[in-house]
Amino acid sequence: MGIIVQKFGGTSVADPQKIHNVAKAVIREKENGNDVVVVVSAMGHTTDYLVKLANEVTCNPDSREMDMLLSTGEQVSIALLAMAIQANGYKAVSMNGQQVGIITECIHSKARIVDIKTEKLQKHLNAGKIIVVAGFQGVTPEGEITTLGRGGSDTSAVAIAAALNAQRCDIYTDVEGVYATDPRIVPNVKKASEISYEEMLELARVGANVLHPRSVETAKQFNVPLRVRSSFNLDNLGTLIIGVDNMEIYKPVAGVAADSSQVRILLSNLPDIPGTAAKLFGALAKNNISVDMIIQSLANNGTNSIAFTVASDDLNNTIETLNSVESSKSAEILIDKDIAKVSIVGAGMVDRPGIAADMFKSLAQKDINIKMISTSEIKISCLVDKNKASDAIKALCKEFGLESDEKAVVKGDLPNL
Numbered sequence: 307m308g309i310i311v312q313k314f315g316g317t318s319v320a321d322p323q324k325i326h327n328v329a330k331a332v333i334r335e336k337e338n339g340n341d342v343v344v345v346v347s348a349m350g351h352t353t354d355y356l357v358k359l360a361n362e363v364t365c366n367p368d369s370r371e372m373d374m375l376l377s378t379g380e381q382v383s384i385a386l387l388a389m390a391i392q393a394n395g396y397k398a399v400s401m402n403g404q405q406v407g408i409i410t411e412c413i414h415s416k417a418r419i420v421d422i423k424t425e426k427l428q429k430h431l432n433a434g435k436i437i438v439v440a441g442f443q444g445v446t447p448e449g450e451i452t453t454l455g456r457g458g459s460d461t462s463a464v465a466i467a468a469a470l471n472a473q474r475c476d477i478y479t480d481v482e483g484v485y486a487t488d489p490r491i492v493p494n495v496k497k498a499s500e501i502s503y504e505e506m507l508e509l510a511r512v513g514a515n516v517l518h519p520r521s522v523e524t525a526k527q528f529n530v531p532l533r534v535r536s537s538f539n540l541d542n543l544g545t546l547i548i549g550v551d552n553m554e555i556y557k558p559v560a561g562v563a564a565d566s567s568q569v570r571i572l573l574s575n576l577p578d579i580p581g582t583a584a585k586l587f588g589a590l591a592k593n594n595i596s597v598d599m600i601i602q603s604l605a606n607n608g609t610n611s612i613a614f615t616v617a618s619d620d621l622n623n624t625i626e627t628l629n630s631v632e633s634s635k636s637a638e639i640l641i642d643k644d645i646a647k648v649s650i651v652g653a654g655m656v657d658r659p660g661i662a663a664d665m666f667k668s669l670a671q672k673d674i675n676i677k678m679i680s681t682s683e684i685k686i687s688c689l690v691d692k693n694k695a696s697d698a699i700k701a702l703c704k705e706f707g708l709e710s711d712e713k714a715v716v717k718g719d720l721p722n723l
Contacts (some may be wrong), residue, residue, distance in 0.1 A: 311467040398437070484498050565697075
């Protein structure tokens with residue numbers, strides 16, 4: 307019939323019993339007449355354990371060696387899953403990123419895929435084998451092992467689906483689809499039967515933990531049919547992710563998300579001269595540091611202030627970089643770690659006035675102060691105190707009608723705010 311790419315996360319293959327359950331889901335798709343490629347993550351909390359192990363050896367582990375270490379996690383799960391499939395009488399073969407030919411750029415810990423060689427994959431598919439691929443990893447043209455960053459297995463799966471021109475890519479997870487927000491915070495939150503690439507991409511970028519942003523970007527770019535499904539309820543079709551042009555937009559807001567993994571940095575007493583901001587953010591970009599929200603104040607006595615946010619993992623590198631830029635050496639640097647970015651996302655926001663006003667009003671009614679604001683065509687983000695994030699999510703879900711009469715089903719542990 308076609309090629310189906312399935313992706314299973316770490317909690318889905320956390321122990322031998324769950325691995326056997328995944329094997330049944332894979333075989334079920336094979337029995338439907340499809341060729342199947344399965345992409346899996348490391349078992350359970352293996353990656354966290356390996357990171358902890360490295361930090362016990364050194365407080366500053368080398369990024370290349372971290373990729374060598376972390377890439378081993380997926381090799382365990384792919385071998386075990388292939389064995390489980392074989393035990394059920396089906397032909398299967400496990401392959402790591404290097405064996406497949408997942409070629410990435412030469413950046414450790416957060417590399418991007420630049421090409422996928424499909425010759426070996428096609429050879430095994432033609433032989434009737436189910437292929438089990440290690441997600442999250444690849445190899446540079448020079449043969450160096452790289453990893454794609456947290457959540458990179460989603461990207462691996464979608465990229466493979468695009469390279470093979472697959473019929474679709476199914477992302478299996480701990481929830482039964484894409485909910486309007488974290489079901490642990492709002493238990494009766496609505497689940498979307500479909501959502502656009504654009505909305506899903508924004509939700510992923512602002513803190514929704516269902517899909518990795520790069521996986522959605524890839525799906526959108528190559529028009530890969532993408533479905534988020536439950537590992538524990540195979541009959542539930544979950545949420546279909548499609549192009550916005552194919553949707554009927556009834557609600558202005560599709561989802562609410564919070565991201566507590568950022569820090570706010572305030573630089574005061576910067577020289578108020580042309581080129582100051584360019585030098586600062588140019589230096590950060592050179593060191594692969596992504597900046598999110600930015601605010602610059604009005605000039606005062608020849609100086610001004612700039613506030614911006616970065617990922618907390620990039621904080622030390624950011625401070626080192628700022629201290630190396632001449633224009634910021636005399637600036638006072640303040641760091642605020644007690645923040646969360648709360649965002650509303652919806653393709654229906656376009657040309658609908660009053661959405662921002664409604665958001666600000668609902669936050670004010672819960673005595674939630676806004677520290678920074680940023681917007682795009684289908685997103686509005688506010689920086690708030692971290693301990694107010696859950697209250698903000700509840701208020702916004704109520705304001706924009708994202709609650710349901712039914713309780714969401716959550717089987718696994720979602721990341722904490």
